[in-house]
Amino acid sequence: MAAKLTSTNWTSLKLPADGPADRFVSDEMTTGLYLRLRRSADGKTSGSWVFRYRPALKEQKRKSAPITIKIGDRKVISLKDARGEAERLGAVVANGGDPRSEGQRSKVEAAKRVLGRLADAYLADMNARGIVNADSIYRTILNNCRTWMARDIVNISRSEWTGLANGVGADARQRLHRFLGFVVEDGHLDANPLTVAHGRRKSRVERLEEQKRRGQLELGGVSGRVLSNAELQAIWKVTNSRDPFHLITRFQMLTGCRRGEAAALRYEWDQGDWVLLPATVTKAGRDHRIFVTPELRSVLGPHQPGRIGLVFPSLRGPRINMHLDEVPVSGWSQLHGRLMTQSGVKSWSSHCLRKTCITRLRETGESRESVRSFVGQKVGLDRLDDSYDLRDFSQEQRRIAQLWAEMVSGAVSGEHRSPIKLVATR
Known part of the structure; x- marks a missing residue:
């Protein structure tokens, strides 16, 4: 058998039947590169590329024992590639490093990328x-x-x-x-694999036309729409269970809150007569107080001081992330699609409940500021007003909450009443 590896014999080298069962054959060009040949019990020879070196022992005069690092199988890695890897490992040794430490660091980095x-x-x-x-x-x-x-x-x-x-x-x-x-x-990927080249950007006219075709556009070019009393009645009728999504829908209908704010509601925020949504969950980034009318209390359930947790947790419960005690409602598209089918009300989103609340209250003559304070929008019309207008709208919020609850009750019961605006007492 040849004593050295060459570019012509590396694929055909085998161990003789009467020789040793394990042998290292060195490469004629690259220092430290060997083809390790082993003979199995059935007489077949397998070959794998290895790199052998002696680490420097500064505190000892004797030479250290050679260390072998496997590069890969001869059937998978060519001689050219094996030489390239051996040269890289040889450079690490020449610079005073240890390829074993480098391999350990690589494994640690790979573990971080799981x-x-x-x-x-x-x-x-x-x-x-x-x-x-x-x-x-x-x-x-x-x-x-x-x-x-x-x-x-x-x-x-x-x-x-x-x-x-x-x-x-x-x-x-x-x-x-x-x-x-x-x-x-975080440095684990060079580029986002879900970032793709965007096509021609649509103009505003094209976007509005597309929304109009989908039934998402009303007069005036405003997305969404105001629901009629008959549609409110149909939605209320099919959300008559204690299913969390049904309760969230009714909560939105009675308060004009956003879907995410309703889904995040916790028992700790229920103060009896008022519910306090902290700034961490509101889009406006400020605390929002909601007066609890009898209609809203029927949705929230009885006031339970000391209880903690989500008011409307998902029925599915924790599945993969078992460290969580409860799971918020998710899968909104499927849930809303099912609700549209059950109610027969088409082409509306949960945000339409908020638009309906604001529009109907404004139609009764309520001021913009009063309605904004009720639904949790920023009250000020500009940044200066919002920063310095610190008026207490509690009385207005209580009055409008009662007014809107009466309007919703009239709509869902079929009594299309138009409440007369009341004068707030301060």
Whole structure:
């Protein structure tokens, strides 16, 4: 058998039947590169590329024992590639380093890039930044990537990410895109695999025409619409259970709150006569007080001082992230689509309940400021007003809450009443 590796014999080298069962054959060109040949029990020879070196022992005069690092199988890695890797490892040794430490560091870095660990890091980052729906975003990632949790994110191809994104809704796709953006910022990926080249940007006229075709546009070019009394009645009728999504819908109908604010509601914020939504969950970024009318109390349930947790938790409960005691409602598109089918009311979103509340109250002659304070919008018309106008709107909020509850009750009962505006007493 040849004593040296060459570019012509490396594929055909075998161990003789009467010789040793394990032998290292050195390369004629690259120092430290060997082809390790082993003979199995059935007489077949297998070959693998290895790099052998002696680490420097500064405190000892004797030479250290040679260390062997496997590069790969002869059937998978060519002589040219094996030489390239051996030269790289040889450079590490020449510079006083130890390839073993480098390999350990590589394993540590790979462990940091495991998708499951990155998802946990993303959750911690969102919580530190005060993202209100951090747990919901975290669950979206886990639910859609559960088979990839143990994979190195570097080894997940762009086509796999694209295939995943094409099979989920717009909200989940946006959350995955932002998660990958976090991974890029953290230095684990060079580019976001879900970032694609955008086509020609649509003009405002084209966007409005598209919304009009979908039934999402009303007069005046404003997206969404105001629901009629008959439509409110139909929606109220089919949300007559204690299902969390039904309760959230009725809560929105009675308060004009946003969907996310209703879903985040906790028992700790129920003060009896008032519900306090903290600034951390409101879009306006400020505390919002809601007066509890008898109609709203029937939705919230009895006041339970000392109780903690979500008022409207999901019925599915914790599944993957078992460290959470409860899970907020999610899957809005499916839930809302089912509600539209059951109620027979088409082409509306949950935000239409807020628009309906504001529009109907304004039609009764209520002032803009009073209505804004009731639904939790910023009261001031500009930044100066919003910063320095510190008036207490509690009496107005109580009065309008009672007024709107009466209007909703009249609509859902079929009594189309038009309440007369009352004069607030201060």
